[in-house]
Amino acid sequence: MAQSILFLLVFAASVLYQARDVGGGPPFSNELITPYLNGPVTPANTIFRLENEAMEQWRQGNPLRWVEISADDVTYVDPTLAAPVIGAIAYREYLAPILGKVRYDASEFVNPRVALLGDLAVLTYNYHSLRRGADRKMKRASFWNTTQVYARRAGAWKILHSHWSHIGHSQPVEVNVPLPITVKAAQLSAAASEILALEKAAMNRWRQGDPEGFLTLSVPQVTYFDPILPERLTGIASLTEFYNGMRGTGGGAAAVEYVDPRVDVVGDAALLTYRYLWAGLDADGTVTARSAWNCTEVYHRREGQWRIVHTHWSIIGGERPAGGM
DSSP: OOOHHHHHHHHHHHHHHHHTTTTOOGTTTOOOOOOTTTSSHHHHHHEEEEEEEEHHHHBBTTTTTHHHHHEEEEEEOOOOSOOOOESSSHHHHHHHGTTTTTSSSSEEEEEEEEEEETTTEEEEEEEEEEOTTSSEEEEEEEEEEEEEEEEEEEEEEEEEEEEEEHHHHHHOOOOOOOOOOSSOOOOOOOOHHHHHHHHHHHHHHHTTTOOOHHHHHHEEEEEEEEESSSSSSEEEEHHHHHHHHTTTTOOOOEEEEEEEEEEEEEEEEEEEEEEEEEEEEOOOOOOEEEEEEEEEEEEETTTTEEEEEEEEEEEETTTTTTTTO
């Protein structure tokens, strides 16, 4: 009898673990998975192997492998861009001029984690490029925050969105941000409208020094990138501590704009991206300061409620700590 009970417990644990790593099962729907390059064939490991393979080709001069593993409707953000690259054709055109020009010795993926959300997955990590010095020792040459959102299309994982930013970057002295002129706003689906309304409501509270809107929306295992942080934050406790340091700040008159918000709904998961423009105003409405941001949010619907699984904020044109792009 005892052996039967033990077998059932072990079997149940095995089934739950497998359900977690195929993106199924509510108990583990937001649990972060550590991927392994040499591990068994699972969605998380498959995604990480795709990422590593593309990175290996990138550092040896071939950037176009990124396009090959991306969806046709991929969006791409990095510090050199004032607006995202949209679509695989534009992505290829953007990368083609640097073919053969980027070369370094090795990669370092710091704490890669995957959140599986059905047919959507979020891979996040801090990345260091490594170069061999005159003393033959490897030295870190660049420092990045990385968000890669993958979608499963026809059984294959493809990058749907890519967001790269320098760790510890700062606002540039000047940046020109192109703005679209539209007669009327694009029509959003009901789910997309709901997500954007949640985001705006949380941002309105944030602007008054109250981070609870975003904290309430975030899942326990939320991951978060911010320009002033030295690494990714993981978990609601870390995010709460960070936000508490800014509680009560902000406020004052300002004009804000959500530029080109895009919402890709994939089952019970959704990718929200937009550029966020802020302009501080004095008493007579004159603009006194401006800042421009890229934002990536990944939402997941749990028990009928949309919750934030991952956030990535970066300053448009953000400069490295030592200066320059």
